[in-house]
Amino acid sequence: MNASKLALVAAMLGLSATAMVAHAQKTSTEAIEEYREMLQDGNPADLYEMKGEELWKKARGPKNASLERCDLGLGAGVTKGVFVQLPRYFPDTGKVQDLESRLVTCMSTLQGIDPKEVVNGQWGKGERASVTALATWVASQSKGMKFDLPQSHAQERTMYELGKRAFFQRGGSHDFACATCHGEDGKRIRLQDLPKLTGNPGDGVGFAAWPAYRVSNGQMWTMQHRLNDCYRQQRFPEPTWGSDITVALSVYMGVNAKGAKSTVPTIKR
Numbered sequence: 001m002n003a004s005k006l007a008l009v010a011a012m013l014g015l016s017a018t019a020m021v022a023h024a025q026k027t028s029t030e031a032i033e034e035y036r037e038m039l040q041d042g043n044p045a046d047l048y049e050m051k052g053e054e055l056w057k058k059a060r061g062p063k064n065a066s067l068e069r070c071d072l073g074l075g076a077g078v079t080k081g082v083f084v085q086l087p088r089y090f091p092d093t094g095k096v097q098d099l100e101s102r103l104v105t106c107m108s109t110l111q112g113i114d115p116k117e118v119v120n121g122q123w124g125k126g127e128r129a130s131v132t133a134l135a136t137w138v139a140s141q142s143k144g145m146k147f148d149l150p151q152s153h154a155q156e157r158t159m160y161e162l163g164k165r166a167f168f169q170r171g172g173s174h175d176f177a178c179a180t181c182h183g184e185d186g187k188r189i190r191l192q193d194l195p196k197l198t199g200n201p202g203d204g205v206g207f208a209a210w211p212a213y214r215v216s217n218g219q220m221w222t223m224q225h226r227l228n229d230c231y232r233q234q235r236f237p238e239p240t241w242g243s244d245i246t247v248a249l250s251v252y253m254g255v256n257a258k259g260a261k262s263t264v265p266t267i268k269r
């Protein structure tokens with residue numbers, strides 16, 4: 001992104017704040033839709049994308065290496081098209097991994113960065129922030145491509161079944177499951193339409209929408225962060241970053257989203 005586009009981002013952010021006030025009379029959904037349209041050419045996610053590309057190419061960590069030989073599923077160094085096929089099974093780790101946990105594997109093996117820095121880190125800080133930027137850039141390389149997660153390996157099918165069970169598992173102080181909020185069409189909480197995630201909710205919705213820039217808190221969120229926050233909404237304990245349950249839920253939602261077009265990185269409330 002060049003300087004004039006950056007200026008445009010800034011201008012649009014200023015402009016849209018005024019616009020939001022002017023539109024206070026309209027329904028929130030309409031206002032949010034307009035806001036998204038206004039920002040289409042100037043999504044602040046662009047900045048994270050740029051940072052991610054830089055981090056991919058930069059020699060870093062104790063081994064002073066770049067990530068350019070990282071295998072995200074379609075061969076060493078391939079970034080185009082990988083996002084719409086993740087999570088998938090990786091023979092070298094013997095695990096089904098999502099984009100973020102796979103990036104951590106590459107950071108660890110190629111650069112010597114300790115995975116604990118991410119797993120035990122804080123959102124938006126340190127190496128966890130690096131993963132967010134990297135995931136945003138890698139995901140952007142599949143813009144417009146259709147989700148088609150592999151289900152040929154037995155572990156990929158097991159993770160789908162595990163994700164499905166987790167999606168419907170009720171518990172916590174409110175006896176909520178993911179399905180309580182995302183199991184039917186037309187549900188809302190406050191301003192938010194809650195997409196139905198047991199099938200394909202449409203292009204750029206649900207699984208096909210994250211990483212996304214969140215206007216409400218000015219942060220870039222990956223799917224790991226999205227899931228963490230939904231577990232909070234469910235009054236469940238916070239899941240461990242990159243844990244099997246988070247990957248399984250992504251497999252479930254990702255397989256369900258087959259055929260949906262990726263519009264990532266998107267912009268959200």
Ligand code: HEC
Pocket residue numbers: 167176177178179180181182189192194195197204205206207209226227230231233234249253268269
């Ligand atoms: C108490 C209700 C509630 C529960 C339970 C819940 N969520 Fe959510 N979910 C939300 C809300 C509200 C949003 C939108 C938040 C926002 O944009 O501020 C959301 C957004 C999402 C999105 C992004 C949708 C999009 O199009 O941007 C995904 C994916 C998601 N949830 C998955 C899950 C999963 C998986 C679970 C179970 C672990 C879950 N949610 C449990 C309320 C819930």
